[in-house]
Each structure stands twice: as structure tokens, then as C-alpha cells.
Amino acid sequence: xxMVIQNPRYQVTQFGKPVTLSCSQTLNHNVxxxxxxxxxxxxxxxxxxxxxxxxxxxxxxxxxxxxxxxxSFCFLDIRSPGLGDAAMYLCATSRxxxxxxxxxxxxxxxxxxxxx
Amino acid sequence: xxxVKQNSPSLSVQEGxxxxxxxxxxxxxxxxxxxxxxxxxxxxxxxxxxxxxxxxNEDGRFTVFLNKSAKHLSLHIVPSQPGDSAVYxxxxxxxxxxxxxxxxxxxxxxTVWP
Numbered sequence: 237x238x239m240v241i242q243n244p245r246y247q248v249t250q251f252g253k254p255v256t257l258s259c260s261q262t263l264n265h266n267v268x269x270x271x272x273x274x275x276x277x278x279x280x281x282x283x284x285x286x287x288x289x290x291x292x293x294x295x296x297x298x299x300x301x302x303x304x305x306x307x308s309f310c311f312l313d314i315r316s317p318g319l320g321d322a323a324m325y326l327c328a329t330s331r332x333x334x335x336x337x338x339x340x341x342x343x344x345x346x347x348x349x350x351x352x
Numbered sequence: 353x354x355x356v357k358q359n360s361p362s363l364s365v366q367e368g369x370x371x372x373x374x375x376x377x378x379x380x381x382x383x384x385x386x387x388x389x390x391x392x393x394x395x396x397x398x399x400x401x402x403x404x405x406x407x408x409n410e411d412g413r414f415t416v417f418l419n420k421s422a423k424h425l426s427l428h429i430v431p432s433q434p435g436d437s438a439v440y441x442x443x444x445x446x447x448x449x450x451x452x453x454x455x456x457x458x459x460x461x462x463t464v465w466p
Contacts, residue, residue: 240395276361278354278441278456279396326395340386341454343395 239263242327242344249317250352257312257347259327266333268310269341270302271326279326285310286332314349322351355379356444358457365464371429373460375442378423382444386454387416387427390439399440400427432464 240261249255259268266287271279283292285304299321301313314321325348328341357376365371373387383404388396402409402416402425409416415428429436442457 242395245393276458278356278458280456281453284453328395340398340401342398343388345393345395 240327240329240342240344242325242347244347245345246348246350248350248352251319252316255314255317255349257314257325257327257349259310259312259344260308261327261329261342262308263329263331263342264307265329265331265342266307267330268304269328269330270300270310270312271328273324273326273346274322282312317349317351319351322349324348353378354457355382356442356455356457358440358442358460360460361458362461362463365432365462367434367464367466368431371427371432371436371462371464373427373429373440373442373462375425375427375457376423377425377444377455379444379446379455380423381446382455384445385416385418385425386443386445387414388441388443389436390441390459396441429462432462434464434466437462437464 243258269284270282272282273279281293282296283302299315303311324346326346327344330339330341355378386401387399389399390396400411400414400416402418407418418425439459439461441459443454445454
């Protein structure tokens with residue numbers, strides 16, 4: 237089955253210690269997204285890649301970076317995690333094209349990040 | 353500021369009856385609306401969507417209604433089944449953009465009891 241896979245499912249890191257979360261997809265979708273979801277809150281878009289073009293949300297902290305080495309993989313790097321960065325991180329993909337908007341996003345199962 | 357609001361954090365319904373989940377939005381530029389279902393320890397799964405040119409979309413037991421003048425949409429599940437117990441997220445995207453950037457509500461926990 238085509239899918240979006242996030243690794244690891246659970247990640248524990250120390251305050252200030254860099255951490256990388258990964259996402260891979262077999263859907264061959266051209267857009268990949270990273271969301272942050274804190275308890276009982278709405279998923280919040282951090283950034284997305286439209287093909288190779290990186291698009292940062294205005295309120296995403298500089299502490300968060302992303303890499304997309306190829307169509308299938310996307311990484312979320314948190315350079316110096318703080319206690320406030322503990323959350324569920326969701327990766328999603330969609331196929332977007334001119335004249336063909338409104339395609340549903342497909343989500344992975346998320347990585348739950350804890351900060352010690 | 354939350355542009356998509358789900359004001360009921362939880363809903364409890366008996367099996368076989370109708371579940372109605374509500375969602376309000378503030379951005380009049382939204383033109384595409386989606387519902388996602390999320391089980392514990394899994395990611396959100398796309399359920400059903402509706403374009404602003406329609407006021408109703410139906411898929412099996414699931415129907416979404418859109419009232420643009422009230423900036424309100426609802427998801428009806430008939431009949432409700434215990435397997436429908438999950439968190440339901442309402443989401444919307446803005447017209448005029450080439451990208452379907454989604455704005456989510458906080459979700460409603462639906463519990464369907466036997």
C-alpha cells in the first residue's frame with residue numbers, strides 16, 4: 237500500500253540536543269508538509285516543500301529546519317529543542333498541480349517528541 | 353487566531369443513531385473543506401470533502417453540509433457505529449492559492465456506545 241511513513245514513532249531527546257525526525261512516502265506526491273500538534277490543539281503547519289521549493293510559515297521558529305533530499309524523503313531538524321517543542325509532529329503529502337487544487341493531504345502516523 | 357473552530361470537544365452518541373459534528377470558520381476566502389478522522393496513535397485519515405460550489409456531499413454513511421452564509425459546516429454520520437469512535441478534525445483551504453494549505457480545527461472526540 238502506498239503510504240506516508242514517519243520514523244521514529246517516539247523520540248526522546250534532551251533539552252538543547254539536536255534531533256531529526258524523518259518522513260518518507262511512496263505516493264510520489266510533489267508536496268510534503270510538516271505539522272506540529274500539541275495536546276488538544278489543532279495541527280499547526282510549520283513549513284512545506286512544493287517540489288524542491290521550501291516554504292516557511294511566518295511564525296515558525298528559526299529553531300526548526302527542514303530538508304528534502306529527494307521526492308520521497310523529508311526531514312525535520314530541531315536544532316536546540318526546548319521544553320515547549322514537546323509535541324506530536326505530523327508529516328503529510330499531497331499532489332498539487334496548476335488547475336488541480338483541492339487534493340486531500342495524506343498523513344503519516346506522527347512522531348511524538350519528548351524533551352527531558 | 354483560530355480561523356477554523358470546532359466548539360464541541362466531545363460528542364457521545366448511541367450506536368445506530370445520527371452523529372452530527374459541527375465546524376465554524378471565519379475566513380470568507382476558504383473554498384474547500386475537509387473532514388479527517390484520527391484514531392489514537394495514528395495520523396489523521398481523510399474522510400470526506402466539499403467544495404464551496406456545493407452545499408452537500410455524500411459518501412456512504414457520511415454526509416457533509418456547507419452553509420456558506422453562516423460560515424458553518426457539519427458532518428453527519430448515519431448510522432453511527434462503535435468503529436466511528438475517533439477524533440474528527442475539520443479543515444479548510446483558501447481560494448486563490450495554488451497550494452491547498454490547510455487550516456485545522458482542534459477536533460471533536462466522538463464516542464459511539466453500543
